[in-house]
Amino acid sequence: MSAKVDARGLSCPQPVLMTLNEIKTGKTSEVEILVDTETSKENVSRAATSQGWKVTDVSEEGDEHKITIKRK
Amino acid sequence: MRLKNVFATRWGIIGVGLFIGVFAALLQKLGNPGNMGICVACFERDIAGALGLHRAGVVQYIRPEIIGFVMGSLIAAYLFKEFRPRLGSAPIVRFVLGAFAMIGALVFLGCPWRAALRLAGGDGNAILGLLGLISGIWIGTLFLRKGFTLGRAQATHAAAGWMLPLIMLGFLVLLIAFPQIEGQNRSGVLFYSLRGPGAMHAPFFISLGTGLAVGFLAQRSRFCTMGAIRDFILFRQTHLLLGFIALVAAAFVTNLIVGQFHPGFKAQPVAHAMHIWNFAGMVLAGLAFALAGGCPGRQLFLSGEGDGDAAVFVMGMIVGAGFAHNFGLASSPRGVGPYGIEAVIIGLIVCLFIGFTMRKRSNA
Numbered sequence: 376m377s378a379k380v381d382a383r384g385l386s387c388p389q390p391v392l393m394t395l396n397e398i399k400t401g402k403t404s405e406v407e408i409l410v411d412t413e414t415s416k417e418n419v420s421r422a423a424t425s426q427g428w429k430v431t432d433v434s435e436e437g438d439e440h441k442i443t444i445k446r447k
Numbered sequence: 448m449r450l451k452n453v454f455a456t457r458w459g460i461i462g463v464g465l466f467i468g469v470f471a472a473l474l475q476k477l478g479n480p481g482n483m484g485i486c487v488a489c490f491e492r493d494i495a496g497a498l499g500l501h502r503a504g505v506v507q508y509i510r511p512e513i514i515g516f517v518m519g520s521l522i523a524a525y526l527f528k529e530f531r532p533r534l535g536s537a538p539i540v541r542f543v544l545g546a547f548a549m550i551g552a553l554v555f556l557g558c559p560w561r562a563a564l565r566l567a568g569g570d571g572n573a574i575l576g577l578l579g580l581i582s583g584i585w586i587g588t589l590f591l592r593k594g595f596t597l598g599r600a601q602a603t604h605a606a607a608g609w610m611l612p613l614i615m616l617g618f619l620v621l622l623i624a625f626p627q628i629e630g631q632n633r634s635g636v637l638f639y640s641l642r643g644p645g646a647m648h649a650p651f652f653i654s655l656g657t658g659l660a661v662g663f664l665a666q667r668s669r670f671c672t673m674g675a676i677r678d679f680i681l682f683r684q685t686h687l688l689l690g691f692i693a694l695v696a697a698a699f700v701t702n703l704i705v706g707q708f709h710p711g712f713k714a715q716p717v718a719h720a721m722h723i724w725n726f727a728g729m730v731l732a733g734l735a736f737a738l739a740g741g742c743p744g745r746q747l748f749l750s751g752e753g754d755g756d757a758a759v760f761v762m763g764m765i766v767g768a769g770f771a772h773n774f775g776l777a778s779s780p781r782g783v784g785p786y787g788i789e790a791v792i793i794g795l796i797v798c799l800f801i802g803f804t805m806r807k808r809s810n811a
Binding site for chain 2: 383385387389395412413417418421438
């Protein structure tokens with residue numbers, strides 16, 4: 376079961392903070408993050424990668440991006 | 448266009464920082480005030496003066512760079528399908544943060560961009576300003592870690608996203624309709640400085656062109672001077688920081704080449720040497736920028752992508768500049784203004800109040 380983070384509409388750096396907080400709980404090896412700007416998508420992907428996680432999927436629906444990251 | 452965004456890479460952000468550093472220094476060579484090739488706070492303050500929102504005669508000019516920042520970002524956002532009209536994340540709070548960010552910046556005499564350019568020009572007082580900036584941002588990160596949030600923005604009408612770009616176009620129309628008349632401090636509805644920093648500017652098309660280029664590049668790269676420091680403190684991430692350092696390095700080298708590097712603390716252009724207030728002014732500005740999620744430049748670039756909350760922050764800065772000069776809060780080369788110290792203290796109290804009270808609720 377993957378964890379979900381809804382960071383739509385939030386300013387920097389909250390999407391990244393929320394993602395890292397979820398990673399740090401250590402409870403899950405997969406997180407789905409919803410964001411609504413390209414900037415947040417890039418920032419979340421960069422932060423996850425720097426934590427040794429892998430971006431496995433990015434899907435777009437309208438203005439929303441769903442980023443799926445997995446522990447390597 | 449759905450190409451990979453090369454500007455969001457490490458070399459992309461470094462390249463943008465280098466571009467801004469070189470062109471900011473060159474703008475000084477071409478007429479902009481000393482160590483003020485680009486200063487978002489100072490230039491918005493000059494715009495406020497040109498509109499008569501304050502009557503400080505030495506700082507009145509519609510700066511085309513600012514118009515260019517917003518319009519360049521808007522063009523990039525449309526070209527790359529990133530124009531996303533949105534607003535509703537505590538706009539009035541952002542207005543207040545913008546106003547106090549401006550007041551803090553004008554006590555130091557520069558925003559983070561100018562702090563970098565002052566350092567690159569040899570102004571030792573910039574070190575105090577940058578230390579203040581880092582301290583203010585650090586305080587902001589403490590609030591962010593505790594769950595500080597201004598809430599979510601919502602999607603809105605495209606026209607709402609166009610409001611600040613349209614205001615900027617309006618400024619451009621005013622500047623063209625009422626150009627400066629030699630030796631006169633008024634032209635139609637606009638005020639013009641006859642002396643002081645407001646009377647110093649690069650040629651119109653060069654200022655506008657550089658502004659457009661910087662706006663375009665900064666939108667693509669997400670360049671942010673506050674974010675540079677914030678991300679390093681919060682996440683030990685150096686991505687944006689590399690861009691900021693590249694700006695300083697490029698401006699420094701360009702200054703050396705064109706003979707604009709003059710190290711020292713005394714008699715620096717548009718600067719004073721009251722160390723405590725250089726520091727404290729930027730603590731206030733840094734905290735306000737951190738709580739609002741972007742440096743003053745970034746707020747302009749976000750406005751160009753349709754972010755109405757960033758636009759409100761910009762309007763807060765312009766109005767804040769009016770207060771800063773009307774109330775004697777802004778510094779001058781002689782030192783802090785008559786009420787500058789009180790304003791910094793009040794601003795810090797207001798920012799702390801905002802930081803302590805606006806926390807995430809569990810379901811937000």
